[in-house]
Amino acid sequence: MTETTRPMRVLSGVQPSGALHLGNYLGALTKFARLQESAECFFFVADLHAITVPQDPSKLAGQTREIAAAMLAAGVDPLRAAVFPQSAVRAHAELAWLLNCTARLGWLDRMTQFKEKSGKDKERASVGLYSYPVLQAADILVYRATHVPVGEDQKQHLELTRDIAAKFNTDFKAPDHFILPEPLIEGPGARVMSLRDGRAKMSKSDPSDQSRINLTDSRDVIIQKIKRARTDPEVLPDRLEALAGRAEADNLVGLYAAMSGETKAEVLHRFAGQGFGVFKPALAEVTADRLAPVSAQLNRLLAEPDEIDRVLQEGAERAAAVAEPVLAETKRVVGFWRAGAGT
Numbered sequence: 001m002t003e004t005t006r007p008m009r010v011l012s013g014v015q016p017s018g019a020l021h022l023g024n025y026l027g028a029l030t031k032f033a034r035l036q037e038s039a040e041c042f043f044f045v046a047d048l049h050a051i052t053v054p055q056d057p058s059k060l061a062g063q064t065r066e067i068a069a070a071m072l073a074a075g076v077d078p079l080r081a082a083v084f085p086q087s088a089v090r091a092h093a094e095l096a097w098l099l100n101c102t103a104r105l106g107w108l109d110r111m112t113q114f115k116e117k118s119g120k121d122k123e124r125a126s127v128g129l130y131s132y133p134v135l136q137a138a139d140i141l142v143y144r145a146t147h148v149p150v151g152e153d154q155k156q157h158l159e160l161t162r163d164i165a166a167k168f169n170t171d172f173k174a175p176d177h178f179i180l181p182e183p184l185i186e187g188p189g190a191r192v193m194s195l196r197d198g199r200a201k202m203s204k205s206d207p208s209d210q211s212r213i214n215l216t217d218s219r220d221v222i223i224q225k226i227k228r229a230r231t232d233p234e235v236l237p238d239r240l241e242a243l244a245g246r247a248e249a250d251n252l253v254g255l256y257a258a259m260s261g262e263t264k265a266e267v268l269h270r271f272a273g274q275g276f277g278v279f280k281p282a283l284a285e286v287t288a289d290r291l292a293p294v295s296a297q298l299n300r301l302l303a304e305p306d307e308i309d310r311v312l313q314e315g316a317e318r319a320a321a322v323a324e325p326v327l328a329e330t331k332r333v334v335g336f337w338r339a340g341a342g343t
């Protein structure tokens with residue numbers, strides 16, 4: 001089957017390492033809900049990735065349930081999409097080992113996220129943090145996923161996944177073994193920036209809670225955070241090009257567009273000539289309105305951990321049924337011993 005005739009299979013993961021924010025919601029979760037309408041979908045909680053940096057063992061399972069609940073609250077339907085913890089499907093970790101032997105050190109040395117996360121003291125970073133993108137490649141390739149919806153910060157990892165898949169297929173003379181996945185990154189929510197600095201991405205690890213809007217924030221907190229967001233003294237322009245060099249203004253216009261479902265040009269058309277004294281309350285309103293049902297549903301789901309566990313268990317079984325045969329075939333391609341397979 002060629003890549004164009006192959007049915008669309010979508011996969012993505014979210015780490016259970018802190019409360020989800022608007023960037024996660026717009027860059028990933030809203031896309032998940034949309035894609036399940038037309039494609040077979042696998043959405044997992046990336047707990048194996050989370051432990052590349054220290055996690056509290058007494059909290060990890062709870063954080064995993066929270067991410068699953070956030071996926072469901074954002075509209076993912078567990079009857080359509082498999083929702084599961086990464087660690088519950090062994091094939092991810094096992095394929096990652098095989099791919100560690102395909103990926104090159106030079107490729108991993110170029111990964112900007114490792115540089116950011118390891119900081120100045122690289123010697124003390126875990127080996128897992130370094131080979132993190134190889135595990136991510138395994139996550140994707142073990143399902144033969146065709147499309148991967150993510151925010152822009154994952155672009156480099158997706159490129160690496162394609163490089164690893166292509167090298168494996170070439171090295172083992174198995175040209176069709178792994179599918180080279182397409183990233184789905186488009187849209188105004190693909191790169192949501194910090195409310196305190198328009199040049200830094202909105203992130204779970206930013207020490208300032210004022211820099212992000214969490215899915216669990218109340219209406220009042222959302223309004224107050226947007227009111228305090230950093231801006232400039234200019235009014236909004238009527239053309240997109242005029243936002244160049246105005247990172248904070250550009251980010252807030254992008255957020256409005258993502259929240260209201262309009263394009264940035266349409267937002268500017270409506271607010272051209274207005275200052276932030278008018279724009280910020282409008283943005284706060286549209287954001288709080290859009291997130292209210294999501295956080296209400298999230299809180300409802302969090303009160304039913306048994307129901308989430310049932311979804312995760314069932315999702316893991318469905319996922320394993322797809323991943324195991326791909327792993328078995330990969331082991332065959334690599335040439336491992338199998339009972340009864342002859343010489």
Ligand code: TYM
Nearest residue numbers: 012013014015023024027028046150151190191192201202
């Ligand atoms: P994570 O947990 O950091 O983020 C989850 C998703 O949210 C997106 N995202 C953003 N999108 C827009 N603006 C932002 N400021 C922003 N911050 C985060 C991320 O791009 C991501 O889509 N390595 C991944 C998890 C992962 C994965 C995978 C993803 C593991 N294996 C396989 C896809 C396929 C991560 O750390 O995402």
